[in-house]
Amino acid sequence: MNNEPMKNRSAEFSCPIPITDYKNILLAHGGGGKLTHQLIQKMLLPQFRSKLLEPLHDGAIFSINGSRLAFSTDSYVVNPIFFPGGDIGELAVNGTVNDLAMCGAQPLYLSVGFIIEEGLPMEDLWRVVLSMEKAATVAGVELVTGDTKVVDRGKGDKIFINTSGIGIINEGIEINPRNASVGDKILINGAIAQHGIAIMSVREGLEFETQIESDTAPLHGLVQAMFDVSKKIHVLRDPTRGGVASALNEIAENSRVGIVLDEGKISLTEEVRGACEILGLDPLYVANEGKLLAFVVPDEAEKILSAMKNHPLGKDSAIIGEVVNDYPGTVVMKSKIGGSRVVDMLSGEQLPRIC
Amino acid sequence: MNNEPMKNRSAEFSCPIPITDYKNILLAHGGGGKLTHQLIQKMLLPQFRSKLLEPLHDGAIFSINGSRLAFSTDSYVVNPIFFPGGDIGELAVNGTVNDLAMCGAQPLYLSVGFIIEEGLPMEDLWRVVLSMEKAATVAGVELVTGDTKVVDRGKGDKIFINTSGIGIINEGIEINPRNASVGDKILINGAIAQHGIAIMSVREGLEFETQIESDTAPLHGLVQAMFDVSKKIHVLRDPTRGGVASALNEIAENSRVGIVLDEGKISLTEEVRGACEILGLDPLYVANEGKLLAFVVPDEAEKILSAMKNHPLGKDSAIIGEVVNDYPGTVVMKSKIGGSRVVDMLSGEQLPRIC
Numbered sequence: 001m002n003n004e005p006m007k008n009r010s011a012e013f014s015c016p017i018p019i020t021d022y023k024n025i026l027l028a029h030g031g032g033g034k035l036t037h038q039l040i041q042k043m044l045l046p047q048f049r050s051k052l053l054e055p056l057h058d059g060a061i062f063s064i065n066g067s068r069l070a071f072s073t074d075s076y077v078v079n080p081i082f083f084p085g086g087d088i089g090e091l092a093v094n095g096t097v098n099d100l101a102m103c104g105a106q107p108l109y110l111s112v113g114f115i116i117e118e119g120l121p122m123e124d125l126w127r128v129v130l131s132m133e134k135a136a137t138v139a140g141v142e143l144v145t146g147d148t149k150v151v152d153r154g155k156g157d158k159i160f161i162n163t164s165g166i167g168i169i170n171e172g173i174e175i176n177p178r179n180a181s182v183g184d185k186i187l188i189n190g191a192i193a194q195h196g197i198a199i200m201s202v203r204e205g206l207e208f209e210t211q212i213e214s215d216t217a218p219l220h221g222l223v224q225a226m227f228d229v230s231k232k233i234h235v236l237r238d239p240t241r242g243g244v245a246s247a248l249n250e251i252a253e254n255s256r257v258g259i260v261l262d263e264g265k266i267s268l269t270e271e272v273r274g275a276c277e278i279l280g281l282d283p284l285y286v287a288n289e290g291k292l293l294a295f296v297v298p299d300e301a302e303k304i305l306s307a308m309k310n311h312p313l314g315k316d317s318a319i320i321g322e323v324v325n326d327y328p329g330t331v332v333m334k335s336k337i338g339g340s341r342v343v344d345m346l347s348g349e350q351l352p353r354i355c
Numbered sequence: 356m357n358n359e360p361m362k363n364r365s366a367e368f369s370c371p372i373p374i375t376d377y378k379n380i381l382l383a384h385g386g387g388g389k390l391t392h393q394l395i396q397k398m399l400l401p402q403f404r405s406k407l408l409e410p411l412h413d414g415a416i417f418s419i420n421g422s423r424l425a426f427s428t429d430s431y432v433v434n435p436i437f438f439p440g441g442d443i444g445e446l447a448v449n450g451t452v453n454d455l456a457m458c459g460a461q462p463l464y465l466s467v468g469f470i471i472e473e474g475l476p477m478e479d480l481w482r483v484v485l486s487m488e489k490a491a492t493v494a495g496v497e498l499v500t501g502d503t504k505v506v507d508r509g510k511g512d513k514i515f516i517n518t519s520g521i522g523i524i525n526e527g528i529e530i531n532p533r534n535a536s537v538g539d540k541i542l543i544n545g546a547i548a549q550h551g552i553a554i555m556s557v558r559e560g561l562e563f564e565t566q567i568e569s570d571t572a573p574l575h576g577l578v579q580a581m582f583d584v585s586k587k588i589h590v591l592r593d594p595t596r597g598g599v600a601s602a603l604n605e606i607a608e609n610s611r612v613g614i615v616l617d618e619g620k621i622s623l624t625e626e627v628r629g630a631c632e633i634l635g636l637d638p639l640y641v642a643n644e645g646k647l648l649a650f651v652v653p654d655e656a657e658k659i660l661s662a663m664k665n666h667p668l669g670k671d672s673a674i675i676g677e678v679v680n681d682y683p684g685t686v687v688m689k690s691k692i693g694g695s696r697v698v699d700m701l702s703g704e705q706l707p708r709i710c
Contacts, residue, residue: 015481025475030505039503043481047488048467048498060499062464064523065422073466073519074502079510109417111428112403113517115470120380126370126398133402143403144415147429148394149515150385151708155434157510162468162502164428164519168419353506 016042030353032241032287033346037250058099058238061169070105072096073164079353081128081158084198085213088161089131091289091355094218095240096163097139101220102236102292104175104227105167107139112146112163117156128159139218141165167220172231179234180255184323185301187294189222189308190215190316191267192244196286196354197275206278208271217290222313226294229307235295238288240355242346245284247293248321248331249345259331261321261343284333285346287354295323371397385708387596387642388701392605413454413593416524425460427451428519434708436483436513439553440568443516444486446644446710449573450595451518452494456575457591457647459530459582460522462494467501467518472511483514494573496520522575527586534589535610539678540656542649544577544663545570545671546622547599551641551709552630561633563626572645577668581649584662590650593643595710597701600639602648603676603686604700614686616676616698639688640701642709650678 017039028035059072074095081088093110100107112132116125136143194215201212219238226233235255239247244266252259268276268283276283290313296304301319308314331343372394383390414427429450436443448465455462467487471480491498549570556567574593581588590610594602599621607614623631623638631638645668651659656674663669686698 015478017477017481022477024477025471025473025480025505027473027505027507030471030503036503040501043484044501044503047484048491048501060464060466062499064424064463064521065420067420067422069419069521071464071466071500071521073468073500073517075468075470075504075517077470077504077506108419109415109426111415111426111519113428113430113468113519115430115432115515116380116385118380118382122372122377122379123370125380126372129398129402136403144417145426145428146395146399146403147517148385148391148399149430149432149708150380150382151432151512151515152382154509155512157506160470160504160506160515162428162430162517162519164466164468164517166419166424166426166521353504 016046027352031346031351032246037345058102061103068169070100070103070167070169072099072103073162074099075160075162076355077160077353078199078355079157080202083202083214084211086216087128087131088159089128090135091216092161092163093132093135093139094216094289095355096165097141097218097220098238100165100167101223102238103167103169104173104236105169107141107165107167107220109144110136110141110163110165112143112161114148115156115160116148116150117158118150118153120158125159173227175233175236177235177237177251177254180251180257180295180323181234182257182323182325183298184234184295185298185319186259186321187296187301187305187308187317188320189292189314191269191272192288192291193268193272193276193283193286195289196351197272199354200279200351201275204279206275208275210271212271212275215288215290217313219290219292219313222292222308222311225307225311226304229303230296230300232297232300233294237293239291239293240287240289243285243287244293245331245343246346252331253329256328258324258327259321260324261331261333263333264336265318265320267316267318284343287351289355371401382707386701386706387601392700413457416458423524425455425458425522425524427454427458428517429454430515430517431710432515432708433554433710434512435557438557438569439566441571442483442486443514444483445490446571447516447518448487448490448494449571449644450710451520452496452573452575453593455520455522456578457593458522458524459528459591460524462496462520462522462575464499465491465496465518465520467498467516469503470511470515471503471505472513473505473508475513480514528582530588530591532590532592532606532609535606535612535650535678536589537612537678537680538653539589539650540653540674541614541676542651542656542660542663542672543675544647544669546624546627547643547646548623548627548631548638548641550644551706552627554709555634555706556630559634561630563630565626567626567630570643570645572668574645574647574668577647577663577666580662580666581659584658585655587652587655588649592648594646594648595642595644598640598642599648600686600698601701607686608684611683613679613682614676615679616686616688618688619691620673620675622671622673639698642706644710
């Protein structure tokens, strides 16, 4: 007897996600919450174990001949593909631009991979293509390479788009989700939950006096405006799938710090608040596509806030919380009336296919 | 009256693919043949009109701080996801490694984007992840960043994978599909049509004495062995979707040259020849995933051929044709018995979802 046969067969038997718990992939594995986190932490990261992946950024950072580059990828499967305030094409450009911006990078080049379901109206593809071109022009990035695949009817859903992007990180910028430090102030550039509610309103057929539109926007210009006044930004994160709550939980875990949020400082439009009540959704868990969270050195917070407020995408910026020494790995919300509650990571599949 | 309203509405009405011909996307738009070509030429290239896209490479080439980089993307939708000789994970790594190699680049970093259908057995995902890790190790590339999306049951097909890649191009290398020149010899590294036939055999339930396996392999080592003996390589191309015929037609068109192939020099295994006959397929149009076509300066052809034959992936390399001054844009096959015929680009949907 020796261990070789067992060793050789181990790959088959050692799937790190307990089969008794999850024999099959669930929608929630793509929801950006606990199950997505488990899948990445237990299955993907240990296998793709590159050091570059470790910081759990929105992208990888590496140097080529002395240039620090960021590289990011995202697939967009949003349903419906056209929604108030945007469409899948615009989202695909802005989303990857934002992932690069959250690495502290200036986005330069994007790739585009289409997976199209047979039968998609040619005019719909054309609208998406035009929208991507426009978004790229607005963001100042170039769509430089692409690929198109078609799958049979019923084996896809209209169109899925992958974009990957390359950006360059300037001297003196060190953004890392492990860098949140006790005392850091947490800033956000406006009202939350707009994108997710815009999508859900369409799906549920809700109508409001004012239509709720996605906040999709490229954020690298705002980030640049912030860097222009201070490089003392520790963490940047766009709270997309899983919302502000999931993004902050990930950062609290990665940096091993506690986070305290001030409920009174987190803003919502009246329409979004109303829709959340009707739909039974907690806005803290609802996706954003034009918002960023910034963890900044306390002394620089006001200066950075002021720079954000002067930018078109940051007029309603606010300091919504801070990093504390207590309860590392946990996010706590202080309510307007003085109580406090733990804000956990999203569990389950609150909003499938939101981006 | 002025023209503004018409101008503003023009985007809606100017879809460049004639609606009367193709109102909806067909499978053939993803087949790698004429309709794919039309879609790219008429709709995508004019919109994403970056100069970097123009050379119609397998990837984009640009410089960042003096380093010449290649950037490529590909989505893999192969059905079935496990097939003789490989699986979708291995294909996704090798395919993008090869796209970079065909730009003359040394592949460095890959991104991975999963689009998973709800209900995929967790063990299947695990097998794919292990396969990708192994393929990356063999190819010497790092999987540095990723994304996972899940779509509802019936809105995807098990798993689709996008990989994008970054590579670096060394000094003195100038590969461009427009560079094929009269007199160039055309080399290939072995027998054709294995990947496509491996997939089709499984789909059609064909059985042979010897199982036909996909030729999926990373080709950058072979390319490096070729560069080691000569930099006078004008064009490199991996003949995947649409096969050797479609790849050569694209090059003939891009370089505005004629291509003459010598049928007697193009090799097929007996099993693949038999399968092609049973399936009614012309092997020139069947996908390869471990083959490359090289257009090289005639004086260097024997030296490069010899280097290829000394590489494990090039033992059966051969010179299969040359570039001529006559009939620019056209590929002509000289048969073993002396006749000749035009080899057109693939039209229609011979082999959907082959990669």
